[in-house]
Amino acid sequence: MADIRDVAQRAGCSIATVSRALNSPQLVRPETLARVQAAAAELKFRPNALGRQLRGERTGLIGVMLPTLGNPVFADCLEGIEAAIDGTGRRLLLVTTQYDPERERNAIETLLQQRVDGLLLTLADAEHSALVDDLAAEGVACQLVYNDAPERPCVSVDNRAAAAQGVNMLIEAGHRDIVMVTGALHASDRAKRRYLGYGDAMQAAGLTPLPAFEIDFNSGARGERVREWLAQLERDGARPTALFCSNDLLALGVMRALREAGLRVPDDISVLGFDGLAVGELLSPTLATVVQPSVEIGRHAAQRLLAQIDGRVGAAGVTASHDPSLSHALILPHEIRRGGTVSAPPARQA
Amino acid sequence: MADIRDVAQRAGCSIATVSRALNSPQLVRPETLARVQAAAAELKFRPNALGRQLRGERTGLIGVMLPTLGNPVFADCLEGIEAAIDGTGRRLLLVTTQYDPERERNAIETLLQQRVDGLLLTLADAEHSALVDDLAAEGVACQLVYNDAPERPCVSVDNRAAAAQGVNMLIEAGHRDIVMVTGALHASDRAKRRYLGYGDAMQAAGLTPLPAFEIDFNSGARGERVREWLAQLERDGARPTALFCSNDLLALGVMRALREAGLRVPDDISVLGFDGLAVGELLSPTLATVVQPSVEIGRHAAQRLLAQIDGRVGAAGVTASHDPSLSHALILPHEIRRGGTVSAPPARQA
DNA sequence: TTGAAAGCGCTAACAC
DNA sequence: GTGTTAGCGCTTTCAA
Secondary structure: OOOOOHHHHHHHHOOHHHHHHHHHHHHHOHHHHHHHHHHHHHOOOOOOHHHHHHHOOOOOOOEEEEEOOOOOOHHHHHHHHHHHHOOOOOEEHHHHHHHOOHHHHHHHHHHOOOOOOOOOOOOOOOOOOOHHHHHHHHOOOOEEOOOOOOOEEEEEEOOHHHHHHHHHHHOOOOOOOOEEEEEHHHHHHHHHHHHHHHHHHHHHHHOOOOOOOOOOOOOOHHHHHHHHHHHHHHHHHHOOOOEEEOOOHHHHHHHHHHHHHOOOOOOOOOEEEEEHHHHHHOOOOOOOOEEEOOOHHHHHHHHHHHHHHOOOOOOOOOOOOHHHHOOOOEEEOEEEEEEOOOOOOOOOOO | OOHHHHHHHHHHHHHHHHHHHHHHHOOOOOOOOOOHHHHHHHOOOOOOOOHHHHOOOOOEEHHHHHOOOOOOHHHHHHHHHHHHHHHOOOOOEEEEOOEEEEEEEEHHHHHOOOOOOOEEOOOOOOOOHHHHHHHHHOOOOOEEEEOOOOOOEEEEEEEEHHHHHHHHHHHHHOOEEEEEEEHHHOOHHHHHHHHHHHHHHHOOOOOOOOOOOOOOOOOOOOHHHHHHHEEEEEEEOOOOOOEEEHHHHHHHHHHHHHHOOOOOOOOOOEEEEEEEOHHHOOOOOOOOEOOOOOOHHHHHHHHHHHHHHHOOOOOOOOOOOOOOHHHHEEOOOOOOOOOOOOOOOOOOOO
């Protein structure tokens, strides 16, 4: 593969001139420029980004770490990230972690070894993660995505308030027996906050918050678990009238299990999700859910990261960005999407 | 940031020894090794991958180019790719093109400048793309994903046969008036082949294939377009009894428009999709569809790419891989998923 | 078992 | 405007 020296030779100039012709054409005499371009074209010269990156201050690479792309919420966010970097000449280095903290650690290290200019991360649990502190201490540009930790550089909705508002909608619809269904709480700070929000809403209405029903997300037998749980509730005569699912994907799975158990949504039981996946609107009944602006979350996070990167001085970065707001949370507005999966509770048969 | 020289100094050895200690510990005396490791740890040494990549033969980077992540089919595929490279120490450089051929060209160039070891691509139209030929000519390791071009290195289902089989299921259910709904045909070789398959099935049954109804995917007013079309059909008294949608996402959108137009699926009209998105099974009625194994497509494509990369000689690669099968299509089996969206056509009211 | 030294391809002073 | 040159951080002969 032709390198800059080959081009220089063919154009009859020095490699410095080739470099200039490519990067700052205005510094080069038009004829020279033309010769260089011709030579480059003839040789099919493809500049080696590694050489440039090794030499330069920045690589133009952004490291992105997400739990999974199996949940469209993350794919949507990634679309927002892409939209934000589009046209900036930057590229994305992508890793997924499957919610595994050890993979998180490795992935970040890998990205850093590639000398990414900055990191966009969704961590399992941001608040108790030493990782983020380490990164900050090292002066690595970084924004958390979806993680909702006020004191950290992150972009999210206010999960607690959003959940409370969603649950409140259920309460206003007449529900009193509301249970939250969630993936493993310890594996997601968002789920934890949403559970807090659930509690807030229940208590504000004078209702007793119930323990969350946790489903292992990685287990294949998810539907099975839900059915067993339902059967148990049925035996106890304790079937709630509404379920608040900590995310839409879970809600869809739960609705399926409900259907298989012969329960109708919303006639027998109401379901509320969280995320606002587009598919939710295509279902019938449409899925009621707490909408977070996933694409916008990604887009803002990326924009903030870029600002952070551009705000750094060349001087070996001791501290973080210039704009202090970038090191705190950006909370974007959520929205309640009313949908056909929520109705008034069935009439009590005392 | 500490570099290899700092570590060497601290460990009291040369940089060569440090390099060896890190990459081939067995070549280094245990005590030396320990000193190096200690020094590296104390200095929080993080090897710069760029240096190594610039020097070495491979970068360990895989370039992935997909049309969008908004369609879960591509996100699924990406999961398969990730699964395949997991543990190989390789990383993914990701770009999406929004089905734009110019972006395709740019994206590939960008990836190549980063000196990726190989490419995994979904092109808008693989058969008529000079791009792939250029890549092959340059000896770039490359596998197409989803593109279904027998003579090219790609992994897909047999879109034509799969579509025919799906349409045949509609015919067997009693449908004779079947229309295919698709995104812009020119923008996707897969859609084109599926339309051919539609034609095959229709003709085999002695039915006349109808023109496809093409919807611009990028237009926001998609639902609107579908409604207009339906209204037109209604006026003409030409409403088909079944729709074959070229992908599941489209099918969901179409079903929504149908619902809004007051038509019931499947009682008034049956709908068949293509892709086999997981959400399709969560709907009610469940979406009948032609299932392609998206995750497996991604996984196989990645595995083939890795084989191709590993099969190359160090010698400046003139030709492609050693295993000639890697430069032809790998066709994975599809599957028909019966679902609630397909039933017998409504009784004729002559 | 270790070290010295030559680059990988490029950019950016610094001279002319 | 253009050329010379010194690296960016690393791996890898080649010698010792």
